[in-house]
Amino acid sequence: MPVARRETSDCRVIGHVDMDCFYVQVEQRKEPKLRGVPTAVVQYNSYKGGGLIAVSYEARAHGVKRSMRGDEAKEACPQIQLVQVPVARGKADLNTYRNAGSEVVFILSRKGRCERASIDEVYLDLTDAAEAMFMETPPESMEYIEEEVTKSHVVGLQCEDGNDPKEEVRKWLCRSDASYQDKLLACASFIIADLRMQVLKETEFTCSAGIAHNKMLAKLASAMNKPAQQTVVPHSSVAGLLESLPIKKMKQLGGKLGSSLQSDLGVNTVGDLLQFSEEKLQQRYGINTGTWLWNIARGISGEEVEGRLLPKSHGSGKTFPGPQALKTIGSVQHWINELCEELSERLHSDLEQNKRIAHTLTLHARAYKTGVSNSNRKFPSKSCPLRYGTVKIQEDALTLFQAALREFMGSYNCKTNWSENNNWGITSLSVSASKIVPIPSGMHSIVKYFGGQSPSGSSLNQPLDNVINEAVPPSSSGTENSLGLIPYELPVRYPEEDTAMKHSQDCLDQQDLLCNLSKKVDGLTEESSLMSPTGSGDKRKQSEQHRDSPAKKPSVVFNTSSLKAIEKRKREGKKLQGNCSITKFFNNYPNSRSSLEQKNITNAQGSQSASGSYLTSDRVETSGESYHDDIHTNIADYSAANVPHGRQAWSYNIDEIDPSIIRELPPEIQEEFQAWLQPQKRLNVVKRGSSITNYFLPNNSR
DNA sequence: ACGGATCGTACA
DNA sequence: TTGTACGAT
Numbered sequence: 001m002p003v004a005r006r007e008t009s010d011c012r013v014i015g016h017v018d019m020d021c022f023y024v025q026v027e028q029r030k031e032p033k034l035r036g037v038p039t040a041v042v043q044y045n046s047y048k049g050g051g052l053i054a055v056s057y058e059a060r061a062h063g064v065k066r067s068m069r070g071d072e073a074k075e076a077c078p079q080i081q082l083v084q085v086p087v088a089r090g091k092a093d094l095n096t097y098r099n100a101g102s103e104v105v106f107i108l109s110r111k112g113r114c115e116r117a118s119i120d121e122v123y124l125d126l127t128d129a130a131e132a133m134f135m136e137t138p139p140e141s142m143e144y145i146e147e148e149v150t151k152s153h154v155v156g157l158q159c160e161d162g163n164d165p166k167e168e169v170r171k172w173l174c175r176s177d178a179s180y181q182d183k184l185l186a187c188a189s190f191i192i193a194d195l196r197m198q199v200l201k202e203t204e205f206t207c208s209a210g211i212a213h214n215k216m217l218a219k220l221a222s223a224m225n226k227p228a229q230q231t232v233v234p235h236s237s238v239a240g241l242l243e244s245l246p247i248k249k250m251k252q253l254g255g256k257l258g259s260s261l262q263s264d265l266g267v268n269t270v271g272d273l274l275q276f277s278e279e280k281l282q283q284r285y286g287i288n289t290g291t292w293l294w295n296i297a298r299g300i301s302g303e304e305v306e307g308r309l310l311p312k313s314h315g316s317g318k319t320f321p322g323p324q325a326l327k328t329i330g331s332v333q334h335w336i337n338e339l340c341e342e343l344s345e346r347l348h349s350d351l352e353q354n355k356r357i358a359h360t361l362t363l364h365a366r367a368y369k370t371g372v373s374n375s376n377r378k379f380p381s382k383s384c385p386l387r388y389g390t391v392k393i394q395e396d397a398l399t400l401f402q403a404a405l406r407e408f409m410g411s412y413n414c415k416t417n418w419s420e421n422n423n424w425g426i427t428s429l430s431v432s433a434s435k436i437v438p439i440p441s442g443m444h445s446i447v448k449y450f451g452g453q454s455p456s457g458s459s460l461n462q463p464l465d466n467v468i469n470e471a472v473p474p475s476s477s478g479t480e481n482s483l484g485l486i487p488y489e490l491p492v493r494y495p496e497e498d499t500a501m502k503h504s505q506d507c508l509d510q511q512d513l514l515c516n517l518s519k520k521v522d523g524l525t526e527e528s529s530l531m532s533p534t535g536s537g538d539k540r541k542q543s544e545q546h547r548d549s550p551a552k553k554p555s556v557v558f559n560t561s562s563l564k565a566i567e568k569r570k571r572e573g574k575k576l577q578g579n580c581s582i583t584k585f586f587n588n589y590p591n592s593r594s595s596l597e598q599k600n601i602t603n604a605q606g607s608q609s610a611s612g613s614y615l616t617s618d619r620v621e622t623s624g625e626s627y628h629d630d631i632h633t634n635i636a637d638y639s640a641a642n643v644p645h646g647r648q649a650w651s652y653n654i655d656e657i658d659p660s661i662i663r664e665l666p667p668e669i670q671e672e673f674q675a676w677l678q679p680q681k682r683l684n685v686v687k688r689g690s691s692i693t694n695y696f697l698p699n700n701s702r
Numbered sequence: 703a704c705g706g707a708t709c710g711t712a713c714a
Numbered sequence: 715t716t717g718t719a720c721g722a723t
Contacts, residue, residue, distance in 0.1 A: 022723095043706065051705050053723090066723085067705040085707095092707065118709065118723065252711095255721055288712080315708055322703040362717090366704095381717060430707080 011181060013188045014305060015124040016210045016218035017108055017196070019101075020227035022120035023054035026100045027083040029204050035586060038062055038077050042070045043085040043092045047321075049074065050084065057227050089338040091318045094119075095346075103203050105309050110198075111191055115306040123215055124195075125305035130187040139186045140176040147581050149173065149193040153225045156237030172234075182234050185211055189232050196230065200585055216301035217241075219251055228582050238299040243271035250296060257285070261293075273297035310354055310436075316342040317364070317430025325368070325425035329402075332426055336363075336397045339431045344390040347433055351388075355444055358433035361386040361393060363400040366428040367408055379426075380404045386433055397431050 019025065023041040028034045038059035042050035049070020062077035070082050086093045101119040108114055113125040150166040152173070159168045172178075173186040188211045196207055210221025212233040220241075221231040233241065247267055248258045261267040265276065265284070273281075274297050282290030295301060316339040326332050350356050362383035369377065382400040387393065409424065 047703075053706070069705085094707070120723080252721065257720085286713095311709070313709070317707060319704080319706060321706095324703090360716095378718085383716065427704090428706090432708085 011127075012213055013126045013130040013184045014212060014215050014218040015126050015188060015192050016117075016215065016222040017104075017122045017124065017192070017199075017207050018209070018222040018226070019104065019120035019205060019207045021054050021056050022101070022205070023085075023097050024056045024083075025205050026097055028056075029100075031083070034081055034083070038064065038080040040064060040070075040073055040080055040082055041085060042073075042082050045070065045084055048072075049082070053085070089342055090335075091316070091338065091342070093342070100203070100205070104199055104205060104207070107199050107202055108195055109309055111195055113305050113307045114309060116309050116311070123218065123305045124192075125307075126188040126191055126211075127184070129191050130184040133187040133191065134183055139174045139183060139190070142174060145170055145173070146190075146193065146197075148197060149190055151229065151581075152189050152193065153229060153231040154237075155221065155224070155231060155233045155241050157234075179235065181213065182236075185213070185232050185234060189230065192230055196228075196582060200582055206582060206585075212238075214299075214301040215303050215305065216251065216296060217299060220245075220249070239271075242297065242299055243269065245270045247272070257289070260285075270297055310350075310356070312436060313432055313434040314343060314346045314350065314358070314436075315430055315432035316340075316346070317428065317432075319366075319428040320426060322427075325427050326429070327425050332401060332429070333398055335429050336401060336431065337394045339429060340394040340397050341390055343431050343433055344388075344393050347388065347393075350436065351439075355439050355441075356436045357388075357439050358386050359435040359437065360384070360433065361396055361400070362432045362434065363397050363404065364428075364430045364432070365401065365404065365426055367405075367424055367426050369409070370423050370425075377408060379408050393431070401429075 024034075024039050027041055028039065036058065037056075038061075039056040040052045040059050041054040042052050044050045047069075049072075052064070052066050052068050052070065052073055055064050055066055055073075059073070059077055059080050062080070064073045064077050064080060068076070073080050073082065086096060097119055101116075104120075105114065105116050105122055108122050108124060111124065111126060112129045115123040117123055147166075150170050150173075152169055154169055154172050157168060157172055159165045173189060175182075175186075178186070192209045192211055196209060200206055206228040208222050208226045208228060209230040210218040210224070210233070211230065212218040212221050213235065217233050217238065221233050224231045247261050247270055248254050250258070250270055253261065261273070265272075267273050267276075273293060276294070276297075278291060278294040280290075281293045284290065285293060318335065318339065320326055320335075326335065347358055350358070360383050362381055364381045365379045367379040382404045384396055384400060387396060405424070
């Protein structure tokens with residue numbers, strides 16, 4: 001439960017942006033024939049036509065709802081188009097939607113602090129931007145107003161019969177006698193409308209938005225007029241809005257707490273909450289939740305927009321309902337391997353693109369037990385330090401599973417053949433990686449070096465598997481890393497280290513080891529630099545790079561495929577500049593394929609083949625008020641600094657490198673090093689080719 | 703046979 | 715810190 005901070009003033013301007021039926025839009029962009037027709041996205045076709053996870057507004061008009069089965073949807077709307085979620089490794093693969101979400105966040109982060117709330121939702125703190133606009137061009141002084149803004153909705157604004165609602169909205173936005181706070185909200189409405197246009201032009205996605213003086217109200221507002229519209233909540237309208245709002249509509253109150261308020265306190269609307277004293281609510285729901293409830297009843301919410309563009313954890317999971325339940329260790333191991341492979345791939349992408357390392361691996365499962373008395377006991381979740389490398393993650397996850405299963409079965413009769421006996425069944429499995437922290441900037445070169453290769457599974461990534469590798473899962477054999485290397489003194493200093501890496505010793509050890517090996521490996525490349533056209537001429541020191549960018553200037557690195565898609569659409573968008581209405585936008589897109597649409601298909605395929613992530617070097621810097629954290633800022637600045645291609649130059653003497661390090665590696669790893677170096681170069685060359693070359697790159701999916 | 707796959711937070 | 719419960723989409 002979020003804790004409202006009383007000391008925070010409500011003189012802020014917050015926006016909430018919500019993509020409209022996002023997965024559907026992603027599929028419609030890929031297949032423009034689906035535009036304008038009832039469409040839904042389903043996963044798992046086999047059972048009753050699969051489960052719907054996104055429904056277009058045309059389909060909603062026919063009564064189709066999320067959580068329906070594909071068959072039901074067909075029943076309600078026979079002409080509905082059902083698109084399947086991509087499948088990889090026998091499970092749903094949401095990567096295309098994640099990447100599409102990144103495109104949007106990238107654009108929205110231009111105008112202020114930006115928090116990625118979910119794959120398709122973003123909060124923006126527009127206070128500064130709105131104040132700046134007010135100083136420069138206050139709304140009452142504006143002579144021309146873009147049409148899109150006039151289609152905003154203003155909560156509580158009365159529109160008498162016969163009046164043009166657009167004109168009423170324009171008058172409200174430009175009212176000279178409005179309060180300062182409402183004028184800021186008006187400014188933010190202009191800014192958000194502009195951002196939404198940018199999103200549309202550069203991604204072809206529509207979204208809805210809410211503008212208010214805190215997150216809670218902005219979120220509420222963004223859902224009030226969908227799709228492709230925006231809603232602003234003036235200060236004077238807050239009480240009236242909340243008074244009749246059903247309590248369950250409020251974020252965080254859609255579940256048991258909301259039900260309890262209804263049944264135990266007779267609270268049906270947010271307004272009903274006003275009768276209760278803060279003490280009463282605290283006594284009933286605890287100190288924090290009580291205060292939080294008291295505040296939201298008054299439209300008060302002190303939650304800050306966090307300034308975080310990346311997810312805090314990655315997970316991969318699958319359910320095995322009913323008959324599909326897993327009953328042998330072998331089948332469990334198979335699925336754990338699949339899930340871990342996906343997770344590992346995403347961890348490598350995160351490392352390469354965002355310079356972050358995850359530190360905890362967790363395994364969750366659901367299970368049933370037959371026959372025995374306490375048959376519906378919870379299957380415990382287990383976690384351990386995360387070691388990078390697909391195989392390591394797979395092994396550790398299996399170990400975690402076995403520990404949990406032992407606990408689940410009880411320690412008594414598990415002595416015999418507990419593993420292969422049929423009195424248990426696993427109905428869901430998931431693995432996740434959390435505690436993801438940025439790595440010190442001094443480490444970036446090794447990431448760049450290792451990061452450019454294809455992800456999990458292949459032997460190509462084995463070197464990295466063993467580089468970041470110190471922590472040991474429960475009941476594992478030893479504490480030495482698999483290379484048998486002893487970390488020694490770091491060649492460079494990391495000022496951020498104290499703050500960023502003080503969680504646990506194993507973090508530091510990982511950094512040491514990573515640096516240690518990277519140094520050696522770099523020596524190897526240096527010797528074989530004939531093959532490396534990417535040898536960096538950029539010998540600037542870190543301090544010089546920092547001088548280039550202000551300390552508080554945040555920058556973010558995005559995945560290459562997303563960026564390419566954005567840049568491409570941006571160019572195309574220039575041709576459409578004259579059209580400033582979101583609802584009119586798609587009138588430029590006939591149902592048959594235009595040349596633009598054809599390009600989009602190309603883009604989509606390019607993205608897919610690039611998702612394997614051997615395209616590493618194209619990075620883009622974006623700025624705005626973002627990270628509140630110095631470490632983030634430093635890291636981001638560094639990673640976005642001018643490093644055109646290939647690895648970063650090293651700041652220490654090559655002669656100091658001990659060449660014997662390679663011989664210390666296990667023989668098979670040595671071989672993999674060599675095997676790995678070759679395709680690395682080849683891919684880098686291909687990467688710089690045209691998009692046509694890209695088009696023919698081998699697909700990375702299995 | 704549960705809307706599934708993922709995320710996030712508060713709390714013990 | 716780990717593990718659980720809950721909530722959202």
